[in-house]
Amino acid sequence: MTQKATVVDTYQTTPRVRAFRLRVPDYTFEYEPGQHTTIRFKSGDKKVVRPYTPTNLPGSDELALTIKRYDDGLASSYMHQKRPGDTVQIGPIEGALTLADPTRDxxxxxxxxxxxxxxxxxxxxxxxxxxxxxxxxxxxxxxxxxxxxxxxxxxxxxxxxxxxxxxxxxxxxxxxxxxxxxxxxxxxxxxxxxxxxxxxxxxxxxxxxxxxxxxxxxxxxxxxxxxxxxxxxxxx
The missing domain is CATH 3.40.50.80 (Nucleotide-binding domain of ferredoxin-NADP reductase (FNR) module)
Structure with missing residues (x-):
């Protein structure tokens, strides 16, 4: 399932990295920490899908993403142009890198x-x-x-x-x-x-x-x- 999310905040963290807060009103994100969503958009006739991992915990209507801009990166350049009030299409949250056992060191x-x-x-x-x-x-x-x-x-x-x-x-x-x-x-x-x-x-x-x-x-x-x-x- 894809959803339209609104950029509610974005700020520079390093010279090439920006942080983003995305919100889907009246929706609660449920996922295993470590899993990723995708940003989806069209560039000309090309459909672009790139994975990005939320840095926040589940249970709210927001995702926090940290995205590094690459000179030849379609998705990172696309996202770095986004400002509060803009919208982006996001995909389902999935992935294999999750915490296996919180009782272990x-x-x-x-x-x-x-x-x-x-x-x-x-x-x-x-x-x-x-x-x-x-x-x-x-x-x-x-x-x-x-x-x-x-x-x-x-x-x-x-x-x-x-x-x-x-x-x-x-x-x-x-x-x-x-x-x-x-x-x-x-x-x-x-x-x-x-x-x-x-x-x-x-x-x-x-x-x-x-x-x-x-x-x-x-x-x-x-x-x-x-x-x-x-x-x-x-x-x-």
Missing amino acids: VAFLASGTGLTPMMAMLRQYLREGSGHVHLILGEKREETLIHRETLNELAANHPSLDVTFVLSDPNWEWTGRIGYVQEHLEELFGTDSERDYYVCGVPPMVVQTKDRLAELGVSDERIYSEGWEDSVVAGE
Whole structure:
């Protein structure tokens, strides 16, 4: 089922990323945190359908989306032109990346806008979970870290949450971790094979992170991702 949603707010979060609040009046969104909707529109004769993941929890008439603009991205350019009062067509909410067991310790491993499904799952875990959660976000530079303030505030208010940022191309003032998420797993988690690991980002990051976790002794049943990334990387 597709629906018409109204943009009620939008604001810039980083130089290339905007946040959007979409509302469907008199409707309640029900979904598993981590699942995605789609933005649907026509570009000439072409029908465009692109997935985006709500960062908010279900149970209201709104979806919060975080969208990075790409120079050659039809959907991201289309959305970045939207302003409050505009409408967009959205598809049903679905997807395989959801929280499996809130009673277990978990790690959310993300790069870039791969953070978006993690935000909703993190909020669910902080509400329902009973263990420890560690979120690691990889980005290129400090100014491109999305939801940084929100994550720091959540960590300050929840002793069970640790947040780590990893930058691949930081400026000289950066004192945090440098490199890529997958390069820090052993130091941060050792051989913790009992924790559940959720991975989302560009396909090479997802594949390399899953491979590194396997090298550290984490079984496949403890690693969760969307599942399509391996075939993308294999086809490169």
